[in-house]
Amino acid sequence: MKARTSFLDQIAKTLVGREETLAVAESVTSGNLQAAFSLAKNATEFYHGGITVYNTSQKARHLHIDPIVAERTNCVSENISTAMAREVCRFFSSNWGIAITGYAAPVPEWNVKNTLFAWYAIALNDEVLISKKIEVKKMAMDKVQKYFTRTVLKDFAKLLSTRVNPGTSP
Numbered sequence: 001m002k003a004r005t006s007f008l009d010q011i012a013k014t015l016v017g018r019e020e021t022l023a024v025a026e027s028v029t030s031g032n033l034q035a036a037f038s039l040a041k042n043a044t045e046f047y048h049g050g051i052t053v054y055n056t057s058q059k060a061r062h063l064h065i066d067p068i069v070a071e072r073t074n075c076v077s078e079n080i081s082t083a084m085a086r087e088v089c090r091f092f093s094s095n096w097g098i099a100i101t102g103y104a105a106p107v108p109e110w111n112v113k114n115t116l117f118a119w120y121a122i123a124l125n126d127e128v129l130i131s132k133k134i135e136v137k138k139m140a141m142d143k144v145q146k147y148f149t150r151t152v153l154k155d156f157a158k159l160l161s162t163r164v165n166p167g168t169s170p
Contacts, residue, residue, distance in 0.1 A: 007153040008040040014160045015046035015096070023092030024050035025063055025084040027075070028102035028118045032149040048092040053084075059101075063087040074110050076101050078119050082128045085121035097123040100152060102134070104144040114138045118148050122156055130159060 015022060024033045034050035037043060051062060056075045059065040063084050070080060084099030102118025103110075115135055122130040134151050136144055 007150075007157040008036060010157045011037075011153070011160060012040040012042055012046060014157075016042050020096060021046050021048050021092075021094040022096040022098065023048045023088045023094040025088035025091075025097065025099040026050060026052045027054055027059070027100065028104050029100050029145050029149050029152075030054065030104075032145050033098065033100070033152060036149060036153060048094045051088065051091065059084065063091065074107070076103065076110075076117075076119060078121075078131050078133070081119040081121040082123070082131050085123035085128060086126050089123055089126065095125055097121075098152060098156060099123075100148060102148065104141045104148070106138060116144050120148070120152050120155075122152075122159060129163075130155060 022037065024037065026033055031052050037047045040047065053059045053062055056067055056070045059070060059075055060067040064087055065075065065080060065083055073080065081099050081101050084101065085097040088099055089097035098120065100118050100120040103112045103116045105116070106113050114137060116138055117133055117135045119133050121128050132155065134148055136147050
């Protein structure tokens with residue numbers, strides 16, 4: 001929990017200092033990222049909100065994900081996560097968008113068994129800066145969600161700390 005807090009503190013301080021905003025689109029983490037950002041210091045100064053879209057039809061309806069493309073991958077792919085990240089920026093009129101979709105439990109019909117995974121993307125003003133696959137061995141679903149959440153927070157904090165040229169308004 002302490003590591004998560006320090007990542008959040010770093011993210012909040014950076015975004016507030018740059019006057020940039022953030023929104024989140026989640027599936028596999030089912031609100032864990034939204035909960036984390038809502039608890040950050042000065043959250044109302046940078047965090048615009050989030051949306052949990054758990055199935056293909058909701059991703060298509062709210063984030064304009066192509067349902068035909070989504071059906072081919074059960075809505076879990078690099079292309080889906082990058083589209084979600086871009087669209088959540090537009091949906092919330094934010095500079096930054098983070099999106100994640102994946103599997104926190106086995107889904108044998110999609111050949112997801114002992115290794116669970118998620119694709120996440122981070123976009124800044126419609127440009128995807130990170131698109132990455134996270135893998136973890138099967139464990140309790142809540143632990144998988146927390147692992148994915150912690151990984152995204154850590155990578156976002158690192159991206160912000162290494163980004164010399166801050167973003168601009170949406």
